[in-house]
Amino acid sequence: MADGFPPKATGATVLQTIASRFAIIGLNAATGILTARLLAPEGRGELVAISIWPALVAGLTTLGLPTALVYHGRRDPARLGELTAAALALATIAGLLGTAIAWALIPVWLRQHPPGVITAARFCLLGTVLNSMTLVGRAAWEARGDFRSSNLTQVAAPAMTIVGLVGLAATGHLTSVTAAIAYVVVSAPVLVWMLVGLRTHHPLARRGMGAESRQLLHYGARSYGVDLFGVLSVYLDQALVVGMLSPLAMGIYAVALSLARIISAVHVGIATLMLPTVVGYSTEALTAAIARSARLAAVVTAAIGLAIVAAGPLLVGLLYGSAYASAGSLLPLLVLAMIVSGTVYVLIQGLLAAGRPGIVTLTQFVGLALGIPFFIVLVPASGAQGAAMALLASATIRLALVMACYPLWLRAPLPRIWINRTDLPDLIGRVSALLRMRPAAWLRTGTAE
Numbered sequence: 001m002a003d004g005f006p007p008k009a010t011g012a013t014v015l016q017t018i019a020s021r022f023a024i025i026g027l028n029a030a031t032g033i034l035t036a037r038l039l040a041p042e043g044r045g046e047l048v049a050i051s052i053w054p055a056l057v058a059g060l061t062t063l064g065l066p067t068a069l070v071y072h073g074r075r076d077p078a079r080l081g082e083l084t085a086a087a088l089a090l091a092t093i094a095g096l097l098g099t100a101i102a103w104a105l106i107p108v109w110l111r112q113h114p115p116g117v118i119t120a121a122r123f124c125l126l127g128t129v130l131n132s133m134t135l136v137g138r139a140a141w142e143a144r145g146d147f148r149s150s151n152l153t154q155v156a157a158p159a160m161t162i163v164g165l166v167g168l169a170a171t172g173h174l175t176s177v178t179a180a181i182a183y184v185v186v187s188a189p190v191l192v193w194m195l196v197g198l199r200t201h202h203p204l205a206r207r208g209m210g211a212e213s214r215q216l217l218h219y220g221a222r223s224y225g226v227d228l229f230g231v232l233s234v235y236l237d238q239a240l241v242v243g244m245l246s247p248l249a250m251g252i253y254a255v256a257l258s259l260a261r262i263i264s265a266v267h268v269g270i271a272t273l274m275l276p277t278v279v280g281y282s283t284e285a286l287t288a289a290i291a292r293s294a295r296l297a298a299v300v301t302a303a304i305g306l307a308i309v310a311a312g313p314l315l316v317g318l319l320y321g322s323a324y325a326s327a328g329s330l331l332p333l334l335v336l337a338m339i340v341s342g343t344v345y346v347l348i349q350g351l352l353a354a355g356r357p358g359i360v361t362l363t364q365f366v367g368l369a370l371g372i373p374f375f376i377v378l379v380p381a382s383g384a385q386g387a388a389m390a391l392l393a394s395a396t397i398r399l400a401l402v403m404a405c406y407p408l409w410l411r412a413p414l415p416r417i418w419i420n421r422t423d424l425p426d427l428i429g430r431v432s433a434l435l436r437m438r439p440a441a442w443l444r445t446g447t448a449e
Contacts, residue, residue, distance in 0.1 A: 032255065034166070035174075036255055042248045043175070044251030045250030047176045048254050050121045051184060052235060052239060058095055058098070059131075059234075060098060061128075062224070062227040063217065063220050064224035065216055065227075067223040068223060069084065071223075073139075077143075079212070089213070098128055098132075110242070110243055121180075133195075134187055134190060137198060138150045138154070153194055156190055165179060223360070232364070233345065236368070237257070238254065244375075250384075253384040256328075260337070260338050262304065263342065267343070267346055268345070270297050274350075279353045291416050294417040297343060301338070305335040312327075315328075333385075333391075337391045344395065351410070359405055363405060364398070367394065372394075374393040403417070
């Protein structure tokens, strides 16, 4: 282990993870463009209403199992097979319970949608357990340091979705319902591939699962907020507004959001680097490193975001068609919301590295509770624009809560996430170190600020 990195946490791994995130975003953008052009705004909105639920419900019912599996699997690699089997069983139970609850709630929440959309959404829920098991399988790969396989599974699903959508379009069978099915069914081959790969290296032994289950749930209950934040940052706004907006308005909002989310790959890549790096740092050094990372992310994402906002109306027209022209007006608010939300994600890594997963969970639940009223008030009043405003307000609340955790719980200075004139040369040097595949050099110097 060198420079504080666990095995395989190298510059190549970090850059590969960032590249995979951009590949996923690019593939998702391609599927979004294809469905937006062929289904029109109303059909695109119906597609969101049908297809969002398996991934959302699976994410909400993880119980922190993926994070717990990585933690215990890295601490005791010899038991990874037993731990994985226990996590898969727990994920299946939680996924089935979530499916049952969502099955009852979907008709109420989607009551303004046609009966066919509601029926299709309920049957797409059957993919929830597949998604739940896939999250655990991916964590098992990461627990043994196989980030390449984990990244490949995340790229494979949208790649296969594109193949399915193109096939449906070529045969004249592409509708919002068939497109949703294409999104959901790709989870099955990905999961089969994943389970076969895991069994090759770690037989999924079922003995002693009671002890493993208790271990996983004990840690998972405290780290659940991490998984919850990841899911809510992607799906919360869509899940809330899909029941408030018309399919037409929802389609336009979804297009604008997909463009704004391009910048999220930067935050995910930096966060992937930070957590294994700063574990074991002193509180002062940890806070300084996390603050620098947040500022770096802010500079990079602000530059990308400004380009997206400036070219937004042109991009929307060229990629999605003139029917989505109004999506360009949503981009400034949505891009700013993505920058704020990404900063929260980077700051969370410091709390996790300091051994405070429970605090992360608490702040995310409180942030969620305080943010939901903004959606309830602003979306009915201002439509898609109100949804963008509510998303920004929710992200800002979570940022304030997470920043307050540093002085309150770590007894550390408030992280300085804002840029001043002394930062630019330092940030340029650190970006250069990262691009030269020397991530440890990126954090080697500096003191708390």
